[in-house]
Amino acid sequence: MTSGSARPDAAPPGLDVGPFLTGPPGPFPRVPLSDVLERRWLHYAFITTDEQQALIANLATLGAEDGGEPIRTTVLLAYHREHGWACSQWHAYLPREPWTSFRSPGPPTTFPRRPDFELQSLAGTPAVALHLTSTSTPAPAGVSHFHRTHWKRWQAQPGVLAAGRWDDGMVPARETVAVGYHERVHGRWAWPEMGGWVFGFCNQLGDRLDGPPSWAVVFALLQPMDEARDHTAMVMVWRRGRMVFFVPRRALRVSVAGQLARDRVVTTPSLAPLLGTFATAPIPAVLCIDGYQGGDWIQLRFRCRDAARLVVPSETSLQPFSVHEVIGDMEVRLRMNGSSQLFASPGIVEFAGGAAERSWSALR
C-alpha cells in the first residue's frame, strides 16, 4: 500500500489533458496505469441460491508510485446469514488470473470445467474455488468525470452464475451454486474528491439454475464532491439475460430512510483498526429508487440487513476510506409495455463515501 505521498492533483506528468479527463489516454483498455491514483478493479459479488451465504471480492491493480511496479490488492469478503462476516486481509491468494467476461467476450458458456475463480485468504478461510458462467449481456459502460482530472469508468454484468467449492470458515465447506454480479472498473481518483457512491444489484432466479435470471436489476449513483452536474445515476433492468430497460439520471430519484443499527455493521478486515479507522456516517436502513421512461416506470426498495465496512487504505493519506457492503432484501415493482411485475430477491448494495468529511485532525 502506498501512503503519505503528496496527492497528484494535476494530470499525469507530460500529458496535455485539455479541460477534462474522461478516461485513460491511449488505447483502452491496455494502457499502463499512469500514477498512484489510477486503478483497475475486477469486482465480484454472489449470493447462494439458498440465500444463506454471499461473497464479495475485489481485485485491484493500483498505479505505481515513482515508476515502480503496479500494486495489486485482493480482498475476499464472505457472509453467512447466521454467522455474519469473514474477511481476508488485502492480499488474499489468487493463484491465477481470474475469470472475467470482459476479457473473454463471446457467447455464454455453461458446460462444466475447472474452477476459474479461485481466491483464498492467507489464513485459509474464507476461500472459494468457483466456476463462473456469464448468462446475461453486459450493461453499457458508465462514465463519471470530476475534479478535472479524475474519472471513473465502469461496466457491470448481472446474472453471473458461480458453482463450486465455498468455504467461508464459519460453516463447513460445501459445493454450492450462487448467482451474482461482475463489474470492471477503470478510473483515476482520490477518495476525498470521489465523494461517494451507491451501487447495487439483485437477480431474480428463473426456473433453471443454469440459465439467466428471470429478472435482474443493477443501479448506480455516483456523487463526486464537485457540482451536482458531475453526479451520475442509472438503473438498468434485464429480462432473461437481455437488458430491456435503462433509466438515466434525469429520470431517477434516489432516497434513503432510517439508519442501520450499528451492531449490524462489522468492520473488516481485522487489520483495519491499525489504520486509525474513524467512525463514518450511519448506513441508511432503507434505500428507495424510483424512475420512469415514458409510460414505463420502476420502483426499488432495498431493506438493509447486515453490512461489512471494508476499510481501504488511502493512496494519498494515512486516513483510510470505507466501502460498506450491505446485504438486504430488494423489492422491485416495474411497469413495462403496459404490464406490471413485482418480485423480491436478496441483493447487495455498496455504500461508499465520506472520506472528505471526517478525519481525526478535523475532529481534534
Add this chain to the structure above:
Amino acid sequence: MHSGRLRYGAPLRPAGLEGEAISIESAADLLARTVEALVRRAPSIAADAARELGSIMLALHFGDGTHATLQARHNSLMVTRALAQGPVECFFDDRSLLSLYDLERRPSQILEQGAFDVRGTAEQVLAVWRTFQLLAQRAAGLRSVQALWLAYRRSLGLDVAVGTGGSGPDPGPLGEVPDAAGLLRGTEPGAARSASVATTRVLWDRRAGEGWWTLEGPRDADLFDIMETCRRLAADEILTRIPQRHPVDSLYRLMREYPARGGKGLRPTLCIATCGAFGGHSEDAVRIAAAVEMFHNAFLIHDDIEDESLNRRGKGCLHMEHGIPLAVNAGDGLNLLAVETVLSNIDRLGLARTLALIDEIIRMCRESIEGQAIELGWIRRRHIPRRDADYIHMVTKKTGWYTCRSPCRLGAIAAGHTRPRELDLLGNVFGQVGIAFQIQDDILNLVGEEDLYGKEPLGDLLEGKRTLMLIHLMRSVSRRECRALLGWLGRPRSERTLAESRHVLRRMERSGSIEYARAVAARHAARGARLFEETLGFIPQSEDKAILGQVIHYVNTRLL
C-alpha cells in the same frame, strides 16, 4: 457474530405513539408536558435551552386563554401552569404555536397577523427566540415529544400532514408510480406519521443531490428509553449468569433479588454508550456492564446492612427480609460472580482487554471501599466534616468511581482503548458527574417521591449519613443547635425517630441547605459538561457520544 440482541435505543415504543392515548388539555398543558418530557428524556436539550434563556422569566399567553411561566432552573427548564409577572411576555395562538414546532413553515408564515406577539427588551426577546429555536429544532426529533404535539393537533381537529420536509423536487410525469418517499413511508412498521417525522432524505432528485454520508449527523437521544434498554440488557445478563443450582432459597434466589428489582440503568448506559462512542460494539460492553452491576448490587447489600437501611428499590432490604447472615453471604456471592463475569470477557474481547478490565475493576473496588470506609469512620467517630471538599473527596471515592468513572473507562477498554491519558480525560469528566449524581441522590432521599426513589423517606437522616446538606446545616446553625444536632446524630439509629428527622429536614430547608446542595450539584454537572466539550474532542461525534452528553445533564434533573 450477531447474537440477535436488541440494540439499545431502538426497541422501546414511546408512550402515546401506539395504543396509549394522550390527552392534552390546553396549550399551556402542551408546553408543560413537552418540557417535562425533555427534562426526563433528553436533559441536555433542556440544559442548552436553559442556558439560552438565562435568568429570564418568560410569561406565556396562549390563544385558548391558558397561561404558563417558563424559566431556567439548575441547568434545566421549569414550567409553571400559571402566570407570573416576567420581563418578557409571549402570545401564541394555535397557528403560531403549531408553526413553532413545524419546521416546514417559513418565519414569515409563522408571524401572521394576530398569531404571535412578544414584548420585552430586544436582548431578552432574542434570548427567548433562541430558546424556542433550539427547542423546535432539537426537541422535534424526539418521538415522545412528537406524540404530544400530534395529540394536540388531533385535539384541534387538524389534519396530520405526512411530509418529507421541504417543498421537495418536482415529481415529474410519473403517472401512477408513487415517489420514493412514498415507498419509504411504508417501510417502518408502526412508524408514527406525525407532522415532523421527516426521516426520509433524497439523495438524488433528477437535478441535484447530496451524498448519503452527509445525511445523518448525531442526534439527541431519548435517554429514558436508552437507560431502560441498557438496564434490561445488563439485568438479563446477570440473571443468565446466576447459576441454576442449590442452595436456591439460601443463596441464588437472594442473589437475583436486587438485580430483578430494577434500577436506573445509569452504569450500564455509561458503559455501553462509551464502548460505542469509542467505535466498539455495544454488545461487547454488556457483559462488563453486568459485572459492574453485580458489584454494585453486592455493595448495596452490604451497604444496607452497614447503614441499617430498611428499604431498597421499593421493597424491604435483603437483610430485613432474609436476615443479616444470608444477606452478607449473597453479597459475597455476587462479588464472586462479578469477578467470574469479568474474566469471561476473555473469549469475547481477548486477553489484553480483559486484563485491562480487571485492572480497572480492582481500582474501582478499592476506591469504593475506601470511600465507604471514610464515611463509616466519620459516623463511628461522630465526626461531621466542615468543608465541602472533604465530602467531595469522600463521594468521589465512594460513588464517583463505580457509578460514573469506571463504567465509562470500562466501556472504552471494551472497545479496545487503553491509553491512560484518554481514560483519565474521560474519568475527569465523569468524576464531576459522579459527584453531582451523589448529591442529587442525597437530595432525593430527603425530598424525592418515595414511590420513585424506592428507599424509606429521610433514610439518610435516620442513618446519620454525612450529606452535603447536613454539612451545610452544621455550618449554618448556632453552636447550641450544632451541639444538639451532634448529640442527636450520635444516638443509635433505633433511638432517632421519623418526627425528629422531619424537624431536621425543616431546619435544613430554613437554612437553605437543600438549595445549596442543588446549586453545588448543578455546578459540578456544568463543569462536567464543559470538560466534556473541551477535552473529549478526540471522541468522534456519534449517537453514543450524544448519549454520554445527555447523562451529564440527567444526573441533576433526575427524579429517581
